[in-house]
Amino acid sequence: MSASAPTVSTHLARVLDANGSAPTSPISGGLRYQAPSIDEVGVAERVARFRSRSIKAESKRAAIDLAMRMIDLTTLEGKDTPGKVRQMCAKAKNPGAGAPPVAAVCVYANMARVAREAVQGSGLHVAAVSTSFPSGMSSLPLRLEETRWAISEGADEIDMVISRGRFLAGEDNAIFDEVAQIKEACGPAHLKVILETGELQTLDAVRRASEIAMDAGADFIKTSTGKVSPAATMDVTYVMLCAIRDYFERTGRMVGMKPAGGIRDTKTAISYLVMVKETLGPAWLSPDYFRIGASALANDLLMQIVKERTKAYQSPLYFSAD
Template sequence: MVSTVTTSLADVASSNAALRAFLHGLPGVDRVGADQRAAMLGTRSIKTTAKAQAIDLAISMVDLTTLEGADTPGKVRAMSTKAMHPGEGAPRVAAVCVYPDLVHVAVETLKGSGVKVASVSTAFPSGRSSLEVKVSDTALAVAAGADEIDMVIDRGAFLSGDYLKVYEEIVAVKAACGDAHLKVILETGELATYDNVRRASWLAMIAGGDFIKTSTGKVQPAATLPVTLIMLEAVRDFRATTGTQIGVKPAGGIRTTKDAIKMLVLVNETVGDDWLSPDWFRLGASTLLNDLLMQRQKLTTGRYAGPDYFTLD
């Protein structure tokens, strides 16, 4: 059953017309309804023990990120150190996420820690380059020891209806990843419609992405609740169809513990337990971690400590 379905999904990418027919045949997304559902889940009240559990889970799912032109080996080293030991009793984060040329610094610092090294690639964040450049960008990061590659799709090709080009690029980058996990960034803020978010999610999954990720963090809006909801529905339906489980990573704009907990509620009530682990759900963020640590301390001690008690890395 599963294998025949997988075969039929492979046929889906035999031509741009076939791909288009498949993606446009997916059920539509009603914007008003999706927004309402996400807003309703945003009202869940997560308190006391549930909050403590959620905070630790969220910390363990963080992809601690720095993607600045001003990044230096020193900055990456500091962040990687924090990733391993975020705070007393707190779990380590899932991964650090850096540009390809700084992967080696993170790899060295994190050796043996269990924290993964992720690298953006494929002419991040715009994706405006040739396939050759994108593949060698990826190969550079993989050669430097990246465990995970966060690629961007060609939104221009997607919006102009050239789904096959998007597909083939993902396939090529996946091949360049070797053993590294591939996260496919849809940049939902540029796709604009929820129908597009659903189509791009399926496109990325069919092409072999291990994770689908909302955003680069360089475009607004980024990881909104409704967009994350639609992507969770996509991975749920994809598993039901193919038997293959795909991870989800909202990234960009998740700054507070409240934001993170809303994301976990979304996961809990849309796809359930199977996705509630760092293997299947990540939170891409830079400033979120300190707020999680602050709230964690508040829960343990009953008091808020000032920001000077949390390191800036």
């Protein structure tokens, strides 16, 4: 994980050199994190340019293949059962139409064991949402305990939520500490930190939350739980990608990005990939550094794969509904 960093500021050195123990926040007392300002109109204009890219022919086929490999196929419902999860895992391993398997399945912690058994041997990751998902409204010890339990149940990726209420109340240190401690509890499991941008609302807040999460050790930063509207938008994702880029320049550490919710069709997914490519460069165009949290997207990609091959759109009935 360590890369030679061009410049590492003092507080970040603490993050990186921490000998397995949780880093401490660079700010103290009631101070807030410094983050660069964001102009929403400018962001919208930049995003419009990504959307206006016209991706055709071999570029399109390659992008579709890549998008499929980046999906965290997700089910997060109160009515989830082992049966449902096993069927989704079957789809994840073999989506059909000759498409590659997705990157991971994403489930509640109590479904992690079922999911782990279902994907055993396939190389797929099992992501469990944790830390009192989706609200995070619980005590830190319980959220830590839930995280350890999810990992013991077979999860190798943890999708945590930050305490948005405390963040909005100005308690940046509390957010830093919870992310750092949960990262410690994760051990070797990878930590995705959900900012729930739909609740943070402003892009300035998204940028600041991204900085805190990365400083505190996040392996990925993630937009949304999928339970709040709006979920992922390109504008929010762009701001987070810029934060990842700046963090990499400061520290040499590559943090991943996961937009989740709201990416339902191929065209939108490809626009996201264009954005990653032109903001962070091709090194991030890998399931190790970019994931898409989605359920409906997979079948739209499949339809496009078949359409590219046969030049005709097929009925949704020809694609498995799991």
